[in-house]
Amino acid sequence: MQSNEQYYVPSGSYWPMVGSVGMAAMLGGFASSLHDNSIGTGMMVLGLGIILFMVFGWMGQVVQESEAGQYNQQVDKSFRIGMGWFIFSEVMFFAAFFGALFYAREFSVPWLAGEGNNAWTGQLLWPEFKAVWPLIEMPNPEVFAVPSGLIHAWEIPAINTMLLLASGATLTWAHWALLNNKREQIIYGLMATITLGVVFLALQVAEYGEAYGHLNLKMTSGIYGSTFFMLTGFHGLHVTLGTIMLIVILMRVIRGHFNAENHFGFEAVAWYWHFVDVVWLGLFIYVYWLV
Amino acid sequence: MIKLVVLGLFLFILYSLGSALYYMMNDGAGSHRMLRALAMRIGASIVLFAFMMFAFWMGWIRPDGAF
Secondary structure, rough: OOOOOOOOOOOOOOHHHHHHHHHHHHHHHHHHHOOOOOOHHHHHEEEEEEEEHHHHHHHHHHHHHHOOOOOOHHHHHHHHHHHHHHHHHHHHHHHHHHHHHHHHHHHHHHHOOOOOOHHHHHHHHHHOOOOOOOOOOOOOOOOOOOOOOOOOOOHHHHHHHHHHHHHHHHHHHHHHHHHHOOOOHHHHHHHHHHHHHHHHHHHHHHHHHHHHHHOOOOOOOHHHHHHHHHHHHHHHHHHHHHHHHHHHHHHHHHHHOOEEOEEEEHHHHHHHHHHHHHHHHHHHEEEEEOE | OOOHHHHHHHHHHHHHHHHHHHHHHHHHHOOOHHHHHHHHHHHHHHHHHHHHHHHHOOOOOOOOOOO
């Protein structure tokens, strides 16, 4: 790189405009669908389609420009900073839902049973109510889907924990291979990681089937059901996204992209996968195991 | 005591993950420090999971399920 190459001015791009139109259509469509507007759902799906088109088009262009050697250190740094903000938003997202669960378990549910200075609250609202977590004996069960059982931590969740931990190990193996320019090992490592991710998702689907089909544990099962599905569901969505990103990285590695010195795409996806893995560990401990 | 061990290990995992992020942001491409931090993170996670399974097997912890 030349020393005077401090600034990078990209050429004009229509992708941000396409993305804005997609987001506006999706959000507007969603809002309309909540009002039972007939075109709302269609508009929402169309918006999602435009966003996906934008993601493929824009990212494809970035990959092409990167492979053509058009990017300098400045651009590399800007990608890292962008990833940093994305990660910050992800951490805040999960912190909010873990926080909601923590607040319900440690504060609001005990208060309803009269803890702290809330003796009268307990007496006036539901005098018979006992604060136990998981909260599946509701004071007014007629308005909730009351579960007949829970997902046992040492069954599917423990298997899923092992799968994700194994996937973290195979990904680290692939990462080592990348730094040592062993392309075949990167491919095997990534394939193993993707397979483990897919099996994890399949087991999650089976678990949800068990919860909804047999245990009557649903989103409408009070604060336990809603926090359970909110956290595990969004985590599953992140594993899905991570798996898609790993597949893209695998295809790029097969095509000969990346080398030991230049592979930010790989690093970002690898870190994301490790992050999703740690979120799962938090879920396993605090949601499934209830310690 | 068990909770403290679990919490301590989990905090260490968060620390390794966080330091991997720091190295990714600051080292530039091909950071060996990032990879070492991630390897430490996965090692600690396996230890934590093994510890929890062991504690369950020993009867030290049990899921608080009502069933």
